[in-house]
Amino acid sequence: MPHSNTHHEVLIVVFQVRHFPATSEKPATGPELAVLLWQRALDPEAGTWSLPGGWLRDDEDLTTSARRQLAEKVDVREVSHLEQLSVFSAPHRIPGPRTIASTYLGLVPSTSDPQLPDDTAWHPVAHLPEMSFDHGVMVDNARARLAAKLSYTNIAFGLAPAEFAMSELRDIYCAALGYQVDATNLQRVLKRRNVLTATGTTAPPGRTGGRPAALYRFTDSNLRVTDEFAALRPPV
């Protein structure tokens, strides 16, 4: 039999690539990877910022719980991708009875601008506020998973608009990865892997400057591994 009971919570790391206005501390930059956080009004750790989430209910599994709890913060129709990440299980990770946390990764397209509750805001991942408990580590963990998946899957579909010029997609990759990516090289690799489909249309003049830019969309809107190299592909 188990040695004692544990509580179980679900926490969701929701990312979106967003523009942030300039502040006295930071000049305006290009689009940045942002994470959705809410500020704790009460102790423990009043004033610190937390990931959205909460207790798992008796009648729901983790994914159902993640969707329900997200719905309390944002319209879940704006969440284009949701997947299980890691479990955080250190015995004393938060005060009180032992609580195990299952984390999820959620992605919101850059064109969404969900209504947020008063206690909730987007924060640049590169400049996190004071985070509650182990939630900062959870954000780091989720960002690392996102960066890895950008290289071997089509996961950028979750962050991109429905249609985009290649320069817009490049900006999204740069923001998510945190370093510069060459648009021509990115286009070459994604086309070879059949990740993108040309829409046959171009962006309105002036939207990206210069000559009209061809528009693309992601071929799939479900996650798939795009790097099944030839040797490992199953026979057709």
Next chain:
Amino acid sequence: MPHSNTHHEVLIVVFQVRHFPATSEKPATGPELAVLLWQRALDPEAGTWSLPGGWLRDDEDLTTSARRQLAEKVDVREVSHLEQLSVFSAPHRIPGPRTIASTYLGLVPSTSDPQLPDDTAWHPVAHLPEMSFDHGVMVDNARARLAAKLSYTNIAFGLAPAEFAMSELRDIYCAALGYQVDATNLQRVLKRRNVLTATGTTAPPGRTGGRPAALYRFTDSNLRVTDEFAALRPPV
């Protein structure tokens, strides 16, 4: 506050590529992917086969628990790789009080032959016995994760001997994936990705038949993503 307490168990899907002798039902084949299972002596579901594991203790996190529980079945020094997989959280997945299961993937090199308790045996993944509860789904889930990771990481280091001829590595990939893989193509891709290092020696004559085969080893014995395509590589 949480709606009620839950129990938490850790279950480990341990894979090894092994040879199985011929039986009256099945002729001898090449090496096959096998999973470590133990047979339940008592109800619930007496006689069915289960994954190794058990309850999470108060003073340990999940990974510590996975290593401890594996040690009761096999010498954990023989486990070359261990990583967290998924959480199974359906409210009534097993009889009795609600129990959430965290699963792990464990890999054992094909050259190991760990001592096993009397109730424990290796089973070919392609011919599983009657499985307990949702443990069959857990094996399927782990195998899918292994197959995906074989294409974009160096995870095969966990299944391979310390040194191997390319034909031996090909057999391991074939067994793990469940379909034929061409050794020349495999070698070309793994070399381009700097996954393998030639040892500079050859296999003793006769071990693989024909002329002496060059031996290789995995360059790393920790998991890494090998498909960071050029566009996405961070600046050096």
